[in-house]
Amino acid sequence: MSIKIKKSSQLLLVIIIILVSFNLRAPLTSVGPIIHFIQNEFLLNNSMAGLLTTLPLIVFGVISLFVSKISAKFGSMRTxxxxxxxxxxxEAIRSYTGLYGLFIGTGILGIGIAVGNVLIPSFIKQKFSAHIGPVTSLYATSMCLSAALGAGLSAPLILQFNFDWKDTLFIWSILAVITIATMFFYLIKNKSAKLPPKTTTPELFGINEKSIWKSPLAWWVTLFMGAQSLVFYSLAAWLPSMITSKGMGVEFAGLMCLIYQLMAIPATLIIPVLAGRRDDQRKLTTIKIGIYLSGILLLFFTKSKMIILLSVILMGIGMGGSISLAIAFISLRTPNAKKTTQLSGMSQSFGYFFAALGPFLLGFMYDITESWNLPILALVTVLILLAFFGLKAGSNNVTHA
Known part of the structure; x- marks a missing residue:
């Protein structure tokens, strides 16, 4: 049951959700476009540079398992x-403390982002149980927009405004400061509000009937989250290389990557709202995965610029729909905020472990075959599995485990 709060407080909570979402993607996507500046300063090879982008995903996978217990003890807002x-x-350590700080700061940053990744779906469930679809839509859209801004602004800040790469990465800390201040303002404004009673949380891998880990439905949601994460991060890492392998220039490939991110935004706006209006999301899931699959199959067969553009548009729509559905499933398939937090931690932990494997495995396939055909076919296979997982996760049911 959601806590009854004033309309002004509800608006402030929506603003907080949007602000938090901007902190969860821009600090990460801002690294890729300027990674060569970091490599040049610290003489990093491609493997070390790859670790810098993969490290947060590994941290997400580990930390997500523990957020539920921490939140149950200290409360979602404080956590x-x-x-x-x-x-x-x-962000401060990553930018200004040298080579070791670059990796240590990235790890600490990853811990903080993992907390937000896990808690926001349960936060929405707790505070907006009657409006899960629209609020999830705002959350997912804000994440996609911040990801696009992070990727799109980094290079211009250096090349056109003469920022140092350190300042370019640290500039996103302004968002964190604004968000923290807004959250403290909310706590002060609502300090007299009665807090919900604390509840005990089952052991992380507890063997009892209440463990979320024993729920088949929770596992279908987890597999859906994992499969869509693997495809997303694999394409984020290798889509430019796939496009240039078709004989296209680097500038065209970069433009296609931007379009891929931007085309996700309309889907993240619409899909959670549609999902929230339905008890059963299987038809919606099938349509979205079909669009995703059509896009990647077009990329496999074509060498035409116009068809590549069409494929990227379809993949972007499919990607946005898949991410937003995965987030929506976490709230829609659970009966209360406590279970939502547990399922969020479970699904995102495995999801990011899968995501960390994807770019590595596709790169390995390319090294073996010297072609992107097998990696693209591997993604086609994952998308077919994603459709199956979506049929299971999208059925009208909730987990009571």
Whole structure:
């Protein structure tokens, strides 16, 4: 049951969700476009540079398992604030403490982002149980927009405004400061509000009938989250190389990557709202995965610029729909905020472990075959599995485990 709060407080909570979402992607996507500046300063090879982008995903996978217990003890708002503080600290260490700090700060930053990743779906469930679809839509859209801004602004800040790469990465800390201040303002404004009673949380891998880990439905949601994460991060890493292998230039490939990110935004706006209006999301899931699959099959067969553009548009729509559905499933398939937090931690932990494997495995396939055909076919296979997982996760049911 959601806590009854004033309309002004509800608006402030929506603003907080949007602000938090901007802190969860921009600090990460801002690295890729300027990674060569970092490599040049620290003489990093491609493997070390790859570790810098993969490290947060590994941290997400580990930390997501523990957020539920921490939140149950300290409360979701306080835990979220702690996560934002870690993001702020991580950004400072990453930018200004040398080579070791670059990796240590990235790890700390990853811990803070993992907290937000896990808690926001349960936060939405708790505070907006009657409006899960629209609020999830705002959350997912804000994440996609921040990802696009992070990727799109980094290089211009250096090349056109003469920023140092350190300042370019640290500039996103302004978001963290604003978000923390807004959250403290909310706590002060609502300090007289009665807090919900604390509840005990089952052991992380507890063997009892209440463990979320024993729920088949929870595993279908987890597999859906994992499969869509693997495809997303694999394409984020290798889509430019796939496009240039078709004989296209680097500039065209970069433009296609931007379009891929931007085309996700309309889908993240619409899909959670449609999902929230239905008890059963299987038809919606099938349509979205069909669009995704059509896009990647077009990429496999074509060498035409116009068809590549069409394929990227379809993949972007499919990607946005898949991400937003995965987030929506976490709230829609659970009966209360406590279970939502547990399922969020479970699904995102495995999801990011899968995501970390994807770019590596596709790169390995390319090294063996010297062609992107097999990696693309591997993604086709994962998308077919994603459709199956979506049929299971999208059925009208909730987990009571």
């Amino acid at each position: 979220l604030i702690s996560g934002l503080v870690l993001i702020l600290i991580g």
